[in-house]
Amino acid sequence: MPRQHRQCPRAARRGRRRRRAAAPESVLYDAARDTGHRRADQGLPLDELLRSYRMGGRLIWEDLLGEARASDALDADDLRVIGTRLWQVIDETSSQVARAYHATELRIVRADEQRRASLWEGLLSGRGVEPAFALEASRILDIRMDGPLVVVAVDHQDPLGAVVDGLADRLRVVGVASTWQRRAECHVGFLQLASTDLDRTLEVLRATPDVAIGVSSVVRGLARTDVAFREALTTLRTIEPDAACVVSYDERLPDALLLGSPEVAERLVRVWLGAVLALPTPEHTALLETLETWVECAGSASRTAERVPCHRNTVLNRVRRVADLTGLPLGDAPPPMELALALRAWRLTHSE
Template identity: 50%
Template sequence: MEQKAARMLADGVLARVPDLADELVRVIAEQNPGYRRINVVTQDDLRTSCRDNMISVLRLIGRDGADEEQLYSAARCTGRRRAEQRMPLDDVLRSFRLGGRLLWQALVEQARADGTVDAEGLLEIATWLWEVVDSTSAQVAASYHVAEQQLVRIDEQRRATLWEGLLRGRAKDLAFAHEAARIIGLPVDGPYAAVVADVENVNAPTFLQQLLAEHGIDSAWQLRAHMLVGLLSLDSPELGIVLKVLRDSLTVPAGISLVVPGLADVDVAYRQAMLARRSIQLGRVEIAALADRLPEALVLSSPELAEHLIRLRLGPLLKIPVGERRILLDTLEAWVATAGSVSRTAELAHCHRNTVINRLSRIEAVTGNDLSDVPHLELSLALKASRLLPPGPLA
């Protein structure tokens, strides 16, 4: 069949496009319930899209391809717009197939009315029609995927911005708190705890969210640089089940905050979780709850005072050779932990009590401090600080 005859037939149907578009809107409502169920495409929007795409398909039938790029613009516009409206692509493409069927019926009716196309010619037009419908659908899908990827990037940026706002305390603004709660899928109120963990793998957020959900704990997670941050919505201020789940599943260091009342205080919880994480000594893999690390948190919260305390109570010890230094510091730590009991310190250090006495005497000689006059709390904090803070000039 000649292109001229096909073009004449298509031109005849073009005059009926406004009525055909109305009919296609009705057919889509009946046979493609996704549009009605999701209800994001207005009647006017759908009618305009149907009309423009029908015109494009009819003009593409029998053409030599010179204007194809321009004639596909309606399909690209539809794909982009439906992606922005979050319409499922399958429903969009189903509507194009319904439109193809309607156009085929119209072409057959036009051929019968004109009497210019025989049965063989109609079969040829049917082939061209569905080739055009397929190519148009491909343009829709390509445009849809491009827009979808852009929307994903925008959503990720928006989500990241909301997370930054939460962790900086913006949820004290009730409007921001409700918006953030809607996006991350957690309530505004209720007990919360924050978790920070070293990044193990990019699938950790999904894995942890599902694992906690199995124990009735809703959570949201975000990767930030080299740290994974989680917000846990709790039914009660108890962290027992959370600690068990995380200790059973994580193989990287992590810190858990105290419990706070709601999203408005997650910035506080986040800082607490970071302190708990920092309380873990280098090279150790632990899940540290701040409630169990308050002395360490105090040391880390004021590094200047901690360094002064180290210098005051341990300074000269940190100058002696590392082998002897470790033995003396471990002995001193055991002595403080046992409230100054030489016998119990000897048991912990696996040595004779006279050895403990000699080591304590050596510590007094090196530091110039009489251990009986130094508060054990100061010694305990100084020891913790020496293990947690980076080596200073006294080391």
Template identity: 45%
Template sequence: MSTEARPPGLLPLLLARARAERVEPITRRLVASIARENAAYDTSRVVPDDDLWRSCFDNVERVLDMLVLAVLPDGRLTSVEDMEYLFDAARATGQRRAEQGLPLDDVLRSFRIGGRLIWEDLVERADPPLDPESFRDLGVWLWASVDKSSAEVARSYRQTEHGLLRADAQRMAALWEGLLSGRAREQAFAQEAARSMDLPADAPLLLLLLRDTTLEDAAEAVSTVMHSHEPRTAWQARSGGDVIGLLVPPDGTDHRSLIAALGELTGLDGGVSGLCRGLAEVDRAFEQARVATEGRGAEAGILSYDQRLVPALLLNSPQIARQLVDHWLGPLLALPGAEGAELLDTLDAWANAGGSTSRAAAQLPCHRNTVLNRLARISALTGHHLADDPPPTGLALALQARALGLG
């Protein structure tokens, strides 16, 4: 770009006249061109007509402002040290289009269309035509101004989009916490959550609580068992690597078959609630899924609350569970290391075998007489007579409570 003095030419006059007289005509052409060449504005209808007009007018005006300020009276083009204030229209456009949800590529395409129309208008009205040097410098500075404006649009758009995404994530997190705490019993809250999650407020649903996974992995795996082209689900990640999912069983699907299919998935660990009747019962479903998850012990996979009712009973009554452990197992837990562990393992194997000393011996493994001797030792220590009969219900509950860490 030349900065050497040259005879005054038409360029300063051309730009000053364009700034004074051509902003509105160029704006009209630009609005019409966007309608023809940038279909996203028409198909999405997210940008009101008056908003589009004002944005085009302001940005055409600002580009011409830059050109006027850049041309010296003698026709030379020079850089402007501080032009930040001239990007206000570009930044405002980027912010509004991000808020409206128009794709950034479509916004930038409109800026390129605007640059082309400004160039065409200036060239058409240069009478007599510009000298080659002025013609070249005008093109260089015009497209530099359009490029700078586009960069400011993109930066403002991305900043706004990032803020909107963060605000939306915070709002969704608050909605989920409200659901899990029972706020959906308020009809207004339930309707808001339903709209935001794109789920019916009153449809039967299941709640999944998964551990050590990601939203993407959970959603992809679960979609394979939903048997629906558009499964109705909603997902939320929580602290500590937990993922929660709400699943609406597809029409005609028995929720029990869906629960069974979830239990067969590999690579996911957690719990699934029983069927609850809409968003108003999500807090109850969450508690069920939590109990099923915590009652898994060392088991892998997704376990159903309906299949874990005994652990659920114990987890919901921890004081009674501890009393059961103390009543049936207290003396064994008080024994020093190896002996206590051996007797507890034998008792656990015998209970799992339904009171069969032969099956317990095979499970341990050891001789059947060894099991009988240990059972006699356990009876002597605890005062509970154990024979070759089904284990007492209280003992079975005490063993399960201990496995759950409740004693």
């Protein structure tokens, strides 16, 4: 008989002896609870454990029947009473075992979650450069220590994690393993790539509807996960609220530069756009929207007029109006780089 099965008759007999001694209810099932805690720690499946108690009860019952037949001391009514009491004890013992097992199982799960959260925090804060820490994180989080990796930040419009689960499944199909953590501001994922080519991964991410995702540049190994995490968060911040798109860090480098230097960004807006922003909202909104399109069209009034839309002369008049307000040279050459950056900085702060 397996060891766990041999323990059941002993546990049941101890329970009966304690009941006869009128032991307090709190200690009647100490042995059962100890077994539940220990077997959960050892990883024995609960079904196997409870089956051993059922087998133990059956063995005790068969022993009682054998003794009753041999001695002819018990009639049918006595056996019914004893059988009922026996299975009451077995049922309650099994219940106590299961409760203790689940309590220990929950403790183990919580400890594992806390450990995983600690490893995540360490990686995102720069501890990936520590070889011992990186080795443990690689083992527990199932992430390679070396090799191409990107970090993605998914906008927190997915409270149950369904979008992230779907992403993980689709990424797995193309050979990209991922692990995820939910944070206060977003879901964060580590994506392990087969190569430094990010195109296929971006295609999969962009097939996800109604979600904003910031994707870091490709880094190598866990030592750079903190850098990639900051890139992913910064990229996510460059996406306008309620916009559903997937953007990589390399596609938003000017925006990332401005977000990383808020004082410079503020100064650019003040110098290049301050006089325009001082106008009433309807007026400065029309001027700035036209100016943004004019910059995107490399200073072409005709193409700007098609996109705004308005007459070409209206575009020229608005550009001259901005030049008069700011005192800056506009219209005689391609749009200045500073103006493009100032407009980007204004859009970033305006959309937050």
